[in-house]
Amino acid sequence: MINSSTENLRYTAIQFLEQNPVKRLQILQSLGMGRYEFLTKMRLNEANITCIMRFFQNPSQLKFPNLVGADLSGLILDEVNFIRGNLSGANLEGSSLVNADLLFANFTRANLKNADLRGASLNETIWLDALVDGCQFSVNSGLATLQCKDLQLRGAKFNF
Numbered sequence: 001m002i003n004s005s006t007e008n009l010r011y012t013a014i015q016f017l018e019q020n021p022v023k024r025l026q027i028l029q030s031l032g033m034g035r036y037e038f039l040t041k042m043r044l045n046e047a048n049i050t051c052i053m054r055f056f057q058n059p060s061q062l063k064f065p066n067l068v069g070a071d072l073s074g075l076i077l078d079e080v081n082f083i084r085g086n087l088s089g090a091n092l093e094g095s096s097l098v099n100a101d102l103l104f105a106n107f108t109r110a111n112l113k114n115a116d117l118r119g120a121s122l123n124e125t126i127w128l129d130a131l132v133d134g135c136q137f138s139v140n141s142g143l144a145t146l147q148c149k150d151l152q153l154r155g156a157k158f159n160f
Contacts, residue, residue, distance in 0.1 A: 006053075009053045009056060009057060010049060010053060012053075012056055013049045013050075013052035013053045013056060014044070014049055016039075016052055016056070017042065017043075017044040017048060017049065017052060018044060021040040021041065022040075024039065024040040025037060025040050028040070031056075031059045032059060033055065033059050033062065035081070036055065036062075036065065038072075038075075038077055038080050039052065039055065041072075041075050041076075041077070042070070042071070042072065042075075043071060045071055047069050047070055047071040047091070048070060048071050050069065051066075051067060051068070051069065051070040054066050054068075063084075064083065064084035064085055064086070065082055065085040065086070066085075066086050067082070067085055067086060067087045067090050068086050068087070068088050068089055068090065069088070069089045069090060070087070070090045070091070071090075071091045072090060072091060072092050072095055073091045073092060073093040073094055073095060073111075074093070074094045074095060075095045075096070076095070076096045077095055077096060077097050077100060078096055078097065078098040078099055078100065079098070079099045079100060079101075080097060080100045080101070081100070081101045082097075082100060082101065082102050082105050083101050083102070083103045083104060083105070084103070084104045084105065085102070085105045085106070086105075086106045087105055087106060087107050087110050088106050088107070088108040088109055088110065089108070089109045089110060090107075090110045090111070091110070091111045092110060092111060092112045092115050093111045093112070093113045093114060093115065093131075094113070094114045094115060095112075095115045095116070096115070096116045097115060097116065097117050097120050098116055098117070098118050098119050098120070099118075099119040099120060100117070100119075100120040100121070101120075101121050102117070102120050102121060102122050102125055103121050103122070103123050103124060103125075103142070104123070104124045104125065105122075105125050105126070106125070106126045107125060107126060107127050107128075107130040108126055108127075108128040108129060108130065109128070109129045109130065110130045110131070111130075111131045112130055112131060112132050112135045113131050113132070113133050113134055113135065114133075114134040114135065115132075115135045115136070116135075116136045117135060117136060117137050117138075117141070118136050118137065118138045118159055119138050119141075120137075120138070120141060121141070121142050122137070122141040122142045122143050123142035123143075124142075125142075125143070125147075127147060127150070127151060130154075131154075132151050132154050132155055132156040133154065133155030133156075134155060134156075134157065135151075135155070135156045135157065136156075136157050136158075136159060137151065137156055137157065137158050137159070138158070138159055139158050139159065
């Protein structure tokens with residue numbers, strides 16, 4: 001049985017995702033979460049309802065984006081700041097994260113097929129079981145040499 005506070009949080013998350021991007025940004029700004037503008041681009045689906053619930057659960061305590069299991073597929077997220085973001089199990093297939101700040105991000109079991117990470121800062125990132133077939137990277141991205149080789153073996157493309 002789901003408790004009433006969880007039901008209310010779920011309802012609030014659904015209402016948020018039903019709004020247009022301008023209204024979503026206004027809501028985020030009123031909660032002191034304007035820096036998370038990427039939330040204005042998310043689709044309304046079960047994965048994102050759960051993700052938004054985590055953001056709204058305690059907005060004053062947010063420091064790093066918790067995007068576990070989020071559906072960010074096909075979105076333009078160029079120059080986004082996901083420093084120390086947890087993107088475990090997230091769907092980023094076909095997304096553009098050009099010049100994004102992804103330092104210390106966790107991509108464990110994330111789907112980054114055909115994503116564009118050219119120019120992204122990727123120092124200290126985690127790629128355990130991430131799907132990277134067709135994902136584009138820049139050579140000077142901050143990835144360790146062994147990480148680059150591992151990602152290439154899994155289908156990643158590096159632009160020289």
